[in-house]
Amino acid sequence: MALDDATSQRITKEVTDNPVVLFMKGTPVFPMCGFSAASVQILSHLGVRFKGINVLEDPAVREGIKAYSDWPTIPQLYVKGEFVGGCDILKEMFTTGELSALLAEKGIELDPAA
Amino acid sequence: MAMRADEIESMIKEAFPDASIAIDDLRGDGDHYAATIVSSAFAGKSRVQQHQLVYKALKGKMGNELHALALTTSAPPAS
Numbered sequence: 001m002a003l004d005d006a007t008s009q010r011i012t013k014e015v016t017d018n019p020v021v022l023f024m025k026g027t028p029v030f031p032m033c034g035f036s037a038a039s040v041q042i043l044s045h046l047g048v049r050f051k052g053i054n055v056l057e058d059p060a061v062r063e064g065i066k067a068y069s070d071w072p073t074i075p076q077l078y079v080k081g082e083f084v085g086g087c088d089i090l091k092e093m094f095t096t097g098e099l100s101a102l103l104a105e106k107g108i109e110l111d112p113a114a
Numbered sequence: 115m116a117m118r119a120d121e122i123e124s125m126i127k128e129a130f131p132d133a134s135i136a137i138d139d140l141r142g143d144g145d146h147y148a149a150t151i152v153s154s155a156f157a158g159k160s161r162v163q164q165h166q167l168v169y170k171a172l173k174g175k176m177g178n179e180l181h182a183l184a185l186t187t188s189a190p191p192a193s
Binding site for chain 2: 035066070071072073083084085086088089092
């Protein structure tokens, strides 16, 4: 898993500039993988505004993000610059209510109409 | 590229000798599994840290030979 400085800086900028970022395969409107789609569904259900980054269009980020978080798969969710988890963890946190609690704790506004 | 369930189980067992491990083959294609692992090694660790330990045990196979491994990890209840 390779991560050059330029890619690392790009990733850091994205997760710093955007409160909620989902590195995914495809886009929120057209997810290209079941796990990415499930993650989008959870965030949309909670009414979370997030930036979807399509790693399929950015090979450097697709590989770099795995080294960046020491996590070998996509999707990956970041809230306020912090890696939260992949699809499994998102589902588990959603089911237990921990995801809503984390978002509230980080001051992320939920817009059920989003 | 695929992995057999027993391969996954033995790699995990090697890293977590005390673990109880249940592996379900989700699609029968050797690429999509679910694993439920209980080990004292997970005690006091966040979910992300627990899953990272499992990925390390799989020595780079996760995301390569192994496309999907739905993980449920936990420490044994305090006795």
